[in-house]
Amino acid sequence: xxxxxxxxxxRQVLLFIWFLSLSSALGQVSYSIPEEMxxxxxxxxxxxxxxxxLKRLKSGKxxxxxxxxxxxxxxxxxxxxxxxxxxxxxxxxxxKTTPCALHLQIILDNPMELFRVTVxxxxxxxNSPIFKRNERRFEISESAVVGSKFMLEKAIDADIGAxxxxxxxLQPTDHFNLKLHGQSDGSKKVEMILQKPLDREKQENMSLxxxxxxxxxxxxxxxxxxxxxxxxxxxxxxxxxxxxxxxIITENSQSGTPLVTVRASDxxxxxxxxxxxxxxxxxxxxxxxxxxxxxxxxxxxxxVYTALVAENASMGSLVVKVSATDADQGTNKxxxxxxxESSDSILDTFxxxxxxxxxxxxxxxxxxxxxxxxxxxxxxxxxxLTDTAKVMVEITDVxxxxxxINVISFSNPLPENSAxxxxxxxxxxxxLDSGKNGQVRCLINPSLPFQIRQSxxxxxxxxxxxxxxxxxxxxxxxxxxxxxxxxxxxxxxxxLILKLSDVxxxxxxxQRQSYTAYVMENNSPGVSVLSVxxxxxxxxxxxxxxxxxxxxxxxxxxxxxxxxxxxxxxxxLAVRSFDYDIRVKAxxxxxxxxxxxxxxxxxxxxxxxxxxxxLYPVQSGASVVAEIVPRSADVGYxxxxxxxxxxxxxxxxxxxxxxxxxxxxxxxxxxxxNGEIRTVRQVTDKDAVKQRLTVVVEDNGQPSRSAxxxxxxxxxDSFPEVLSEFTDFTHDKDYNDNLTFYLVLALAVVSFLFIxxxxxxxxxxxxxxxxxxxxxxxxxxxPVIPYYPPLYxxxxxxxxxxxxxxxxxxxxxxxxxxxxxxxRPCSExxxxxxxxxxxxxxxAQRAKLNNxxxxxxxx
Numbered sequence: 001x002x003x004x005x006x007x008x009x010x011r012q013v014l015l016f017i018w019f020l021s022l023s024s025a026l027g028q029v030s031y032s033i034p035e036e037m038x039x040x041x042x043x044x045x046x047x048x049x050x051x052x053x054l055k056r057l058k059s060g061k062x063x064x065x066x067x068x069x070x071x072x073x074x075x076x077x078x079x080x081x082x083x084x085x086x087x088x089x090x091x092x093x094x095x096k097t098t099p100c101a102l103h104l105q106i107i108l109d110n111p112m113e114l115f116r117v118t119v120x121x122x123x124x125x126x127n128s129p130i131f132k133r134n135e136r137r138f139e140i141s142e143s144a145v146v147g148s149k150f151m152l153e154k155a156i157d158a159d160i161g162a163x164x165x166x167x168x169x170l171q172p173t174d175h176f177n178l179k180l181h182g183q184s185d186g187s188k189k190v191e192m193i194l195q196k197p198l199d200r201e202k203q204e205n206m207s208l209x210x211x212x213x214x215x216x217x218x219x220x221x222x223x224x225x226x227x228x229x230x231x232x233x234x235x236x237x238x239x240x241x242x243x244x245x246x247x248i249i250t251e252n253s254q255s256g257t258p259l260v261t262v263r264a265s266d267x268x269x270x271x272x273x274x275x276x277x278x279x280x281x282x283x284x285x286x287x288x289x290x291x292x293x294x295x296x297x298x299x300x301x302x303x304v305y306t307a308l309v310a311e312n313a314s315m316g317s318l319v320v321k322v323s324a325t326d327a328d329q330g331t332n333k334x335x336x337x338x339x340x341e342s343s344d345s346i347l348d349t350f351x352x353x354x355x356x357x358x359x360x361x362x363x364x365x366x367x368x369x370x371x372x373x374x375x376x377x378x379x380x381x382x383x384x385l386t387d388t389a390k391v392m393v394e395i396t397d398v399x400x401x402x403x404x405i406n407v408i409s410f411s412n413p414l415p416e417n418s419a420x421x422x423x424x425x426x427x428x429x430x431x432l433d434s435g436k437n438g439q440v441r442c443l444i445n446p447s448l449p450f451q452i453r454q455s456x457x458x459x460x461x462x463x464x465x466x467x468x469x470x471x472x473x474x475x476x477x478x479x480x481x482x483x484x485x486x487x488x489x490x491x492x493x494x495x496l497i498l499k500l501s502d503v504x505x506x507x508x509x510x511q512r513q514s515y516t517a518y519v520m521e522n523n524s525p526g527v528s529v530l531s532v533x534x535x536x537x538x539x540x541x542x543x544x545x546x547x548x549x550x551x552x553x554x555x556x557x558x559x560x561x562x563x564x565x566x567x568x569x570x571x572x573l574a575v576r577s578f579d580y581d582i583r584v585k586a587x588x589x590x591x592x593x594x595x596x597x598x599x600x601x602x603x604x605x606x607x608x609x610x611x612x613x614x615l616y617p618v619q620s621g622a623s624v625v626a627e628i629v630p631r632s633a634d635v636g637y638x639x640x641x642x643x644x645x646x647x648x649x650x651x652x653x654x655x656x657x658x659x660x661x662x663x664x665x666x667x668x669x670x671x672x673x674n675g676e677i678r679t680v681r682q683v684t685d686k687d688a689v690k691q692r693l694t695v696v697v698e699d700n701g702q703p704s705r706s707a708x709x710x711x712x713x714x715x716x717d718s719f720p721e722v723l724s725e726f727t728d729f730t731h732d733k734d735y736n737d738n739l740t741f742y743l744v745l746a747l748a749v750v751s752f753l754f755i756x757x758x759x760x761x762x763x764x765x766x767x768x769x770x771x772x773x774x775x776x777x778x779x780x781x782x783p784v785i786p787y788y789p790p791l792y793x794x795x796x797x798x799x800x801x802x803x804x805x806x807x808x809x810x811x812x813x814x815x816x817x818x819x820x821x822x823x824r825p826c827s828e829x830x831x832x833x834x835x836x837x838x839x840x841x842x843x844a845q846r847a848k849l850n851n852x853x854x855x856x857x858x859x
Contacts, residue, residue: 010782017762025736028116031082035090035121040083043073043119046106047080050115056078060108065408067428068741072103073119082117090121091158098160105428105459107409112423114409114459125163125216129155131224132343136210139296141231141383142198149179151378151388155212156223166215169206178210189376192226200230201267231383233294234272236265291352294383296327298335305377305391307359311367313738314397314816319350322357324379324387331382334718340376340388350375350393368432399437399486413501416470424450425462425496429482431727437486444480452480462496469535470500504542504590508534510598518605519574529563529572529602534586541589545570550583550597565601572600606649608701614709616643622632626712629691631683639668639713642675644697654700658706663691668713671694677711689716 031044047054056062057077064075074085092730094100104117133154141508155162157165159610166191170178181189190210223402240262264274278666303743306319324332337357339346349363350373370414406428414424431438442452442460449466476498483491510532517530535542547570552559559582564573572584582602587595617640618626627640630710646653657675662668667687669680677693691713698706 008761018228028118030118030120031124032120033084033088035088035800036122036124036126037084037088039085039087043082043084045080046075046082046117049269050106052080052108054078054695056108060110060113060333062106062108062809065105065107065428066311067406067430072102077108082119088121090123091127093121095158096160096771107426109409109411112409112411112426114426114455116456123160123163125159125220127158127163128220129157129165129212129214129222131155131210133224133791135225135227137229139225139229139231139384140194140198141385142200142235143231143233143295144194144297144383144385145200146194146197148194148385149387150176150192150194150377151386152178152210152226152386153193153224153340154187154190154713155224156628157212159216162215164214165212166219167213169211169213169248170226171211172208173286176208183390184326191388191689198230200232200269201805204230206230207818209458231294232269232270232272236272238266238275240264254565272701294328294381294385296332296381297385297575297599298324298326298379298381300324300377300387300388300389303389305389307391307393308396309361309393310396310398311365313361313365314398315363316700317361319359319361319393320391322352322359322377322379322389322391324357324389326385328381328383333381335379335381338378338380338548340378344363345370346373347377349373352377365395367434368401371395397434397437398435399484399488399490401432401437402490403440403484403492404432405480405482405492406430407496410496412462413495413499414468415501415503417503417505418464420466422463422464423461424498427452427460427462427480427494428454428458429460430458431482431484431490433484433486438485439485440482441485442480442482444478448476448478450476468500470502470539471506475499484598502539502542504538504588504592504594504595506537506542507594507596507832508536508545508586508588509596510586512598515598515600517572517600519602520605521607521609525575527574528833529574530600532565532572532584532586532598532600534570534596536588536599538588538590544589545586548585548587550585552583557708569825572602606652608648608652608699608703608705610652610657611705612644612646612648612697612699612707614642614644614697614707616641617709617711619709626714627677628681628689628714628716630717631685631687631715632717633679633683635679635681637679637680637683639679640711641710642670642695642697642711644707644709646699648699648701652699652701656698656700658696658698660694660696662693667691668693677713683715687715689714691715822828 027045029046029049033041033043046052048056054077057075057080062075062077064071064073066073070086072084072086072088073082075081085306088102088297090100093102100119100121103515106115106117107113108115130312133477135155136153139207140148140150154663155165155168157163165187168178168180168188170176170192175194175198177190179191179193180832181191183189200675208228209223210226211221211223213219215611223719228748239596240266242262245260245262245675249257264275266275295463301324302322304321305320309319322336322337326335335351336354337351338354339352348362349365350359351362352359357377359377368836372395373393375393377389377391378386379389406423408428409426411424427442429440429442431440442454444450444462449468450461451465454460455461462480478496478498480494480496481491482494485490511534515530515532519527519529532547534545534547534844536545546567547565548567549560549563549565558717562575563582565571565584566573570584570586582600583597584600585595585597611720629637629639642655642657644655646655655675656672657670657676657787658672659665659668659670664687667679667681667683668677668691671678675697678697693711693713695709696706697709698704
């Protein structure tokens with residue numbers, strides 16, 4: 001027993017070393033643990049053995065995939081170890097299969113990785129040998145010869161190796177002993193051999209105990225009670241109770257008078273013990289008849305029968321016919337057939353005919369559950385003598401299972417910028433059939449930008465085949481077809497719906513390549529100029545567009561002082577009148593953001609805000625100028641031409657001339673378009689020398705504006721005549737009546753303003769001088785208070801504009817010659833901003849800026 005145990009242990013060690021070397025060659029991580037470990041026990045440090053960081057386990061959402069089997073192992077990502085999740089019973093998990101191992105896959109995402117882990121479950125001696133029945137009964141004829149064999153039931157031990165069943169013991173051994181026969185599966189066939197003739201007359205019933213012992217430490221055992229009943233044969237002759245019987249009779253004894261009573265006994269049983277009495281006279285005759293004794297056991301024609309049965313065999317199909325012969329005669333040669341040591345599964349699947357030995361199918365066969373059956377058949381004669389044979393039934397596979405597709409990992413949604421050959425999903429494809437019936441190939445639609453590759457046995461990877469673009473196709477229906485190689489073949493479809501997540505790979509695109517806007521001059525602050533629109537093919541925040549004004553300079557001033565752009569709507573708002581090109585930037589909300597620019601040309605549309613100005617004839621109050629027309633002038637004589645301009649543009653500057661009033665309207669006319677004053681008839685002596693014409697110059701605006709001019713015309717042939725007639729034209733009442741009054745009033749106002757300005761300047765100078773004296777006396781320890789200029793203010797709630805502007809106003813006594821000059825924002829002359837914040841200007845810098853401002857005003 002010890003030698004056998006050492007050999008078994010050595011075989012297990014060699015097998016385990018081979019298993020570990022094979023695992024290393026395949027790039028797997030292998031562990032070995034005993035069964036029945038407590039929940040939470042450590043299996044191994046998987047992170048260390050795989051060379052993975054704990055952060056990688058968390059970021060990759062590490063998980064265990066075991067397929068359809070129960071999860072006995074769990075992964076602790078915090079510690080990077082494998083722990084027992086459920087109690088593992090090796091016998092329930094693997095039965096007699098060795099080695100018994102759990103095959104796990106550890107899956108990581110981002111990027112997708114798969115690691116194989118094998119956990120071998122070693123056996124402990126936690127099971128005793130057991131017999132299916134607590135007792136076994138035999139009926140054996142006393143005529144059985146020495147050496148007769150009787151098949152005993154084998155014990156079953158769920159453990160393996162040294163912990164498996166090792167030996168049997170039979171007690172008592174007066175008439176029987178044991179003989180063990182090794183079998184191909186490593187088990188032992190147990191036979192009880194008759195070693196001493198039986199004599200029913202001496203011992204009719206026997207009781208024996210069969211004990212099975214395993215090789216564990218300490219060993220465990222199981223027993224079965226064996227009852228033997230000895231069957232009688234006619235091996236004993238009758239024996240009279242007395243060797244001589246004497247009888248005395250008288251001669252006159254009547255017929256039928258009893259003479260004597262004789263008695264004989266037979267130790268046999270049944271008919272063998274019945275005694276009959278006969279009186280024989282005359283010649284002695286002896287007839288000897290040999291009666292057959294049941295001294296021969298049945299013998300099978302084959303010790304091992306083999307049969308092939310398809311798993312789809314119908315009920316009642318013949319598997320094999322077994323046959324045994326018995327050399328005895330009569331009823332002693334009659335043989336019955338039965339299964340020995342048959343499990344419930346065998347009895348539910350096969351049946352043997354008691355008389356002819358036909359083994360038929362009575363239950364469903366499934367190659368995937370059991371590939372072969374070993375049947376032990378017993379032939380028994382009427383005397384209880386037996387012979388055994390083995391029937392090896394091999395089940396042939398039929399393609400009756402379709403492939404099964406299990407998705408063990410699926411990256412959904414997938415970023416659209418994923419590189420080619422990025423793993424999208426990992427699949428486990430299994431077919432329970434064997435051979436070609438279990439060989440599977442996976443296919444997908446070749447028009448899709450994906451491929452499916454077999455990474456290892458039963459594992460497939462779905463990968464990208466090219467760059468993807470969510471804007472062209474945001475979702476794919478990927479149908480994976482698994483087809484086996486059976487005939488006919490079976491197939492299974494699995495559809496994965498893959499969505500592409502957006503990546504900020506598209507910059508905003510404006511609806512136009514450029515924009516042109518027209519703005520009326522003299523617009524009010526905050527008026528909408530136009531709206532620009534851009535669209536982005538991305539989605540979500542990547543398509544959320546904000547609009548910005550590019551900070552360009554216009555005449556040395558930032559463009560933000562002229563216009564603003566609403567960041568949400570793209571509406572451009574005007575602050576001042578201008579006429580130039582700007583650039584608007586549309587930027588999305590991606591990370592990093594993408595942007596595009598568009599050129600916007602804003603053109604000022606003229607507003608009829610200026611009246612025509614008459615350039616000729618010049619209106620002056622100092623002298624009177626008259627145009628001379630000789631009395632000999634013909635019709636159409638050009639007297640003069642009124643010249644006027646309009647600073648507006650377009651139709652607002654189109655001028656027309658009309659004669660409003662005249663001393664003699666029948667003498668002159670004014671050209672509508674050119675302003676030429678001509679005679680319309682011949683001048684006569686009756687026409688007055690002094691002619692006064694009032695011409696109206698009107699533009700074409702809506703509403704129109706106009707200006708009037710007075711033209712003095714002298715109809716005379718000589719200059720002295722003209723002077724005598726026009727002496728009263730020197731002072732025009734319309735223009736010079738109140739001129740002296742206005743000049744005096746203007747002089748007074750200017751003098752007053754000058755005196756007030758001198759007083760204000762002196763006051764400011766004194767105030768600054770006192771402040772500086774106080775500053776120097778305090779040692780310049782006053783805290784520096786930062787100043788934050790109000791750079792922007794909301795105009796009408798639609799944009800951001802600078803708040804403060806300086807304007808230089810220069811006015812004269814004649815309001816028509818006023819001027820307005822725009823200067824820099826006043827905040828620029830007070831403080832300057834640097835990268836660290838606000839900086840307070842020194843007195844010298846402030847004085848320099850004041851001087852520059854004074855210079856700008858003078859210029």
